[in-house]
Amino acid sequence: MLFGSLEAALATNQRLLKAIDDYDIALIVPGHAPLLTRHEAKRIGHEDIAHVRSLQAAAADAVQSGASAAAVFVAASSVEPPRDARRDFEAFGLRGANARKALSELGHETVAGW
DSSP states (O other): OOOSOHHHHHHHHHHHHHHHHHTTOOEEOOSSSOOEEHHHHHHHHHHHHHHHHHHHHHHHHHHHTTOOHHHHHHHHHTSOOSSOOOHHHHTTOHHHHHHHHHHHHTTOOOOTTO
16 A cells, blocks of 8 residues: 555655665565565566556546546556555555545545445
């Protein structure tokens, strides 16, 4: 789940990728995952950037087409994440939460309860 804005998530990943290169970091210690090599962390960072951009594009395209709030939500939530969420995180409905974030940032209303 993306906790700040989508732009903040992009900036965070870009800073991580830059730090890995600038400081020749060999191992990354994520808060909720096993240790990552620099190559694994860079791959994940690039995947996450691509995912956020795809999420933004799907939501924007649906809004620009004049779709209903429900259709925009479906379009945004259909963006496949780069990897499965941890089982304990699935209870939070991450795809729906990220779709709501994308809609909110476009100033589009979301469907109540979604």
